[in-house]
Amino acid sequence: MITYRDVGMTYGDKTILKNINLTIEDGELFVLVGPSGSGKTTLLRMLNQLTVPTAGDVYLDDRKIKTYDVRQLRLHMGYVLQDSCLFPNLTVADNVTIQLEQQGVGKQQRRERAAELLTEVDLDPEQYADRYPHELSGGQQQRVALIRALATAPKLVLMDESFSALDPVLRQKAQELVLKLHQTYRPTIVFVTHDMQEALRMGHRIAVLHQGELQQVGTPNEILRHPANDFIRQFFGSRQPHWWQLAYLVQSGLLDQVTVTDQLPVLTQFSDLITRLQTVPQLAFQYQGQGYSVTREQLLTYLGQEGSGTDARTLAND
Template sequence: MIKYEAIGMQYGQNVILKNINLTINDGELFVLVGPSGSGKTTLLRMINRLIAPTTGNVYLNEKRVKDYDLRELRLHMGYVLQDSSLFPNLTVGENIAIQLEQQGVNKNDRRKRSMELLDQVGLPASDFIDRHPDELSGGQQQRVAIARSMATQPQLILMDESFSALDPVLRTQQQDLLLKLHRQSKTTVVFVTHDMQEALRLGDRIAVINDGQLQQVGTPNEILERPANQFVADFFATARPRLGTMTALLSSKLVQKTPVADQSAVVTTVAELASLTPDTTGWLCFQYQGQGFRIQTTDLLHYLGQREER
């Protein structure tokens, strides 16, 4: 668990963050979103101590991050930047395994782990492990960067505008990959973006930051349907999905047919479905035209995000 307690940040007279109190739960894909210069990247960089707060404390697993050994803290975290930041003189496999090398893992085990991760991120190890970064496309480099962030099986991965330099098609592919890997690993991910649609697609929960202040924390549905103030409403106004029809959604293969449950809500539109509260495992269970169905909340938001991009 990550906890920000009364965080303030100031450079001279320039106030960056003001009294931020925020908790990120284990296993969440948590998104910090806001306009450029809002303070979200500063918050992220406090976790791995690239930046120290002027006031307050950041806690990781109930221990102040400033009390950790800095090298050990960073060796057990993944970090993915806007550009891949791969070492050009190292092969793909060597880039992925660099933290493992620093931890003293032997060469054969490092290569084996690199091969496993390349396959997980959709880059066949036999084709890519001995290439160099300049032989890869931008999207492929970012996949290698994601693989590198997972090499030590960290409890936490930090991602700072990691897909913003990619074209829309590649960006969607990387978002899909992150969602898949997160479902598989349940690693805590803190993701910074200025793109509200990306925040809605990725976040289990979203923290909205503006002018150094926390505006709202909530699920994507809560942010869209119950904005805390006018800034949040206006910021997400253009990201509101074009919802489409229930027929199109049911044909998307994201929806599972189930026996009709008496307690499930009856819906007639996608808007009604999107307003439902999921159960504790993230499923939205509903009835449509007398039949029972269910869909994962993340899948529904992903679907709605894809419709918006079209």
């Protein structure tokens, strides 16, 4: 578990962070989101001692991070930056397992681990293990950077604007890959982004930062439905992802059409549908003059396809 207690950060007379109190649970995919200059990267860098707070303390497993040996802390932690930062003179396999080498793991074990992870991200070890970074595309390099962060099976992985340099198609694929790998390996992931849709898609929970202050912490559903203030309302309001729209759900082809009757409730908001399906296993409703029927299973399928793991868990655990 990660805990920020009364954390602040100043550079000279400039306040970067002010009185941050925040807890991140083990196994969460936790997103820090906010405009440029909001302090999110500074908050992330405190977890591997690249930045030390000027006020308060950050705890990892109930121990102050500043008391950990820096080298050992970083050797057992994954870190994925915007630039893949692969070593150009090392092969793909050696890049993936460089932390394992520093931990004293033998060559054969490292080779096997690299092959296992490359397979996970659809890079055939026979074809890619002995290539060098310059022989990979940008998307392939970022996949290698991601599995390098997982090679030691760390409990914690830090991701700082990791996909912002990718084009929209590659970015979506990278997001899907992280969600898949998180489901498989279950590390705690702290993910920094300035992109609201990326935050909504990726986060189990989201912390919204603005001008160095924490504005709200909640699930994507909570933040969209109950924004804490005008800043959050404006920040997210006009940028709801396409999957958070009834029109897109209807067009998905997953729903059954039914005859319209006066008894069918008229729905206009996707959030209303989720709320109703938390109390009943199946719902018939009207939308734009047409009748539809949806079960929890159908909606879970839809949310799973669109990467909205949080709302899927909300329904599944109800």
